[in-house]
Amino acid sequence: MKPEAKAVEPASYSISELAREFGITTRAIRFYEDKGLIAPARRGQTRIYSPEDRVRLKLILRGKRLGFSLDESRAIIDMYDPAHGNVEQLQRLLLHIEQKRAQLEQQLRDIQSLMGELDEAEARARASLKQNSEN
Amino acid sequence: MKPEAKAVEPASYSISELAREFGITTRAIRFYEDKGLIAPARRGQTRIYSPEDRVRLKLILRGKRLGFSLDESRAIIDMYDPAHGNVEQLQRLLLHIEQKRAQLEQQLRDIQSLMGELDEAEARARASLKQNSEN
DNA sequence: GCAAGAGTTTACGTTAACGTAAACGTCAAC
DNA sequence: GTTGACGTTTACGTTAACGTAAACTCTTGC
Structure with a gap:
């Protein structure tokens, strides 16, 4: 050891x-x-x-x-606790997990597009800089 | 046509x-x-x-x-405008773009881990449900 | 034994992002 | 000609997430 x-x-x-x-x-x-x-x-x-x-x-x-609120974060953190005994609670937990997952997937898509647009914006800015330096 | x-x-x-x-x-x-x-x-x-x-x-x-503030969103939107003429502004824009990119990459990592943890949480919840149904 | 530094509670202040309400204008429909 | 439906401005209210300040306690070094 x-x-x-x-x-x-x-x-x-x-x-x-x-x-x-x-x-x-x-x-x-x-x-x-x-x-x-x-x-x-x-x-x-x-x-x-x-x-x-x-x-x-x-x-x-x-x-x-x-971008989560403290309440949302608490809900997420609570998902790790094994303290959820009864069936109804677990069902709700599963539902909550699915919702979070959907939200995260939306955020992923948002990030993808934003990153792409940042690339374009950077290209335009660089092109514009080059223009300026050629004068 | x-x-x-x-x-x-x-x-x-x-x-x-x-x-x-x-x-x-x-x-x-x-x-x-x-x-x-x-x-x-x-x-x-x-x-x-x-x-x-x-x-x-x-x-x-x-x-x-x-999770962006309105100010941040405005800054991002402004990146699309070709209205940025002078060199100094363009430099600042590029810097801003890099910062956004870094932030988005952090968010990506955050989402990845959270998704993984959601998987685990779901597995635990389902296992717990199964336990309950076997009694 | 006491001053400094870290911690505590209590409470009021602040900012962002709207909600809600009041009081009014305009225009088509009945 | 008034009654909605839709629009406007103005202004005060609200919630979340802390910041800031006051007044106190506790420990530790010297």
Whole structure:
């Protein structure tokens, strides 16, 4: 067995550590907690974040990059929990997954076209620059 | 020459026609105009939208689906205009294009991982359902 | 033993993107 | 000639996602 293959992952983080790492403010992190997206442990009244909490934060930020609201991100994150026991809930979950998938596919198409158009826009700009330099 | 190959495209649209077509309110469309994203013609004080205006609206909504702000969408739309004469502007445009491209690539990666995770979540949910049905 | 630094709660402020409502104009239809 | 249907401007309201500030606590170095 290898002694230490991976970089040592801290057992816990402070709020400011996470804020620094992800380029957000501590205020934002506490706000996510208020909205029920994270629930860090406490030592006294100080928040202590586990590696799992860190992952949740990462997921929230990924959601933001995709234009999701915090509510949507929470819904997505909840899909990972095995806490969904009853059949009805699971059915709803599956439905929700399908909706998300459809939305992501639309975003994919949107990105494809936008990228293509960026290519054209770049070409036009470069052509225009060349024109200018020839005068 | 073919007489009428494509469906006839109306020469102009009313505000409510566009609202209906895109599933938004007329209020939103006027708001976009306030923000300088569209500038329809007027007959008297009634707005008349050209096919080009319609395209702009489409681009705005695509931007929204990708989580862009109206300002960002305006910036993107402006990339299509050949109105950028001077060299400095063109340089800035190219820079802007590169930034957008980077952002889109990040979104692509985000979507890829999310889709993968949706697959797993679906599998877990289905497995859980099967469990329940076997009791 | 106390000042500095990090963390906490509480609360009011701010921005973007519209919603909603009021009050009015215009035009075809009945 | 009035009643809708559609359009207009003006203005205040609302929600999400934090920012900012005040006032307090806790720990740690010196």
